[in-house]
Amino acid sequence: HIQYTRNMITGASNVDLAIVLVDARAGIVEQTRRHSLLASLLGVPHLVICINKMDLVDWSPEVFNRIRHEFEDFASRLSLRDVTFLPISALLGDNVVSRSPNLTWFEGPTLLHHLENVYTASDDNRVDARFPVQYVIRPQRAEHHDYRGYAGRVAGGVFRVGDDVMVLPSGLTTTITGIDTPDGAVTEAGPGHAVTLLLADDLSVSRGDMICRPNNRPRQSQSLEAMLCWMDDAAPLQPNRIYSLKHTSKVARAKVTKVLYRLNISTLHREQGVESLTLNEIGRVELHTTAPLFFDDYHVNRTTGSFILVDENSGQTCAAGMLLSPRT
Incomplete structure (x- = not known):
């Protein structure tokens, strides 16, 4: 229904x-x-x-x-x-x-x-290596005083010990020296695996950063297009209102600048001239964020291509979005 x-x-x-x-x-x-x-x-x-x-x-x-x-x-x-x-x-x-x-x-x-x-x-994307950093692990114990690991879940591709990688947004490159899991060290990790990456260099890496291959980077932009499903029964989408946008492990502030069309989910007709979306409506929108996102098109990677919008006042999840390439 x-x-x-x-x-x-x-x-x-x-x-x-x-x-x-x-x-x-x-x-x-x-x-x-x-x-x-x-x-x-x-x-x-x-x-x-x-x-x-x-x-x-x-x-x-x-x-x-x-x-x-x-x-x-x-x-x-x-x-x-x-x-x-x-x-x-x-x-x-x-x-x-x-x-x-x-x-x-x-x-x-x-x-x-x-x-x-x-x-x-x-079905998994095993080509485009993507690792959103969720947490930086630095044990406060003498026997691990040199340990610095970056925990998260592999969102795409395969990471192996010895691989050259790049950290975004800094653009700095380094090498994977180890991959830790709750069951011990492994030599590689693929999509969906929750692991901790160890890097050769002591770089400035924090939650929300993205680790990828130097020659295969995600898209980076503050101006986005997405299919948006409105899920808030308390209020409709309000263009240019500030929402909290959660994308992988990154949080940024964002606003919908324009509703391009509303999709009639019964007829597939694109309804033009729409200024808002209400509960259960789906439309294509333009957004702008306060900080760049590192993302792929949703059809390429469902993890790095999706996000949610959250009402900053109530904490209510307002919408789920699927990122797309801009229309030409």
Whole structure:
């Protein structure tokens, strides 16, 4: 339902796969389009369209194929990378865990088999090395008086001992001399790994800085464009009002300078001439921040390409944003 748009935005922002249930009797409805659009906006890598209640349409392959073709026509306007269609009967369990004698015409997998075997290893960005620094570790103990580590979670790429890296915003370069984890030292760390990097040089590094490769840096700017989902039920978006923007481990003050358009999430129509966004509305906006952000487009890296806006007075999360390349 449209009033739960913000729930899906928060719940699906980091998932590998989403399941959309379609009633075989009703076919593709507004809610199907809305959920699929949100999955596309959020960059969900894998989408499963479960055409349910096949028992109520006599297990008809014609109904299944008609719904599949209708969805494919709609999805051609979205950015969905991998879509799988499955006929099921949730009530009777057909094709959920085991293959069904009622669906002998369907040659695909069961839902459980698909979930257990979908390939997600290639979904992570293992090329663009990104490490937002969350915390600087300097133990106050004599045996570790020379220890200086930079803790965080790898947001992209692979970091290895011996790699040359650059620290932003300073632009200083150094070499990784060690990678520590709660289970001991390792020689490399990839996306999602929570680690502490040790560097060869005693640089000035603090929370909110970004460690990357010298020849592969994130974009850097104070002027941004993003798709924004408004989540505050207390007040609409107020252009030029100051909000707190949280991006990876960095916090800056920001304001939305312009709403470029509001997206009708039922028709995909871009509604021009809009000056604000209200609860559950999504639009493309221009923002300006008080300090540069180090980021990638959301479709390239969902961690370094996302942010939230927070009301500085109430602490309420007002919006979730997905950073995009400026329109030309």
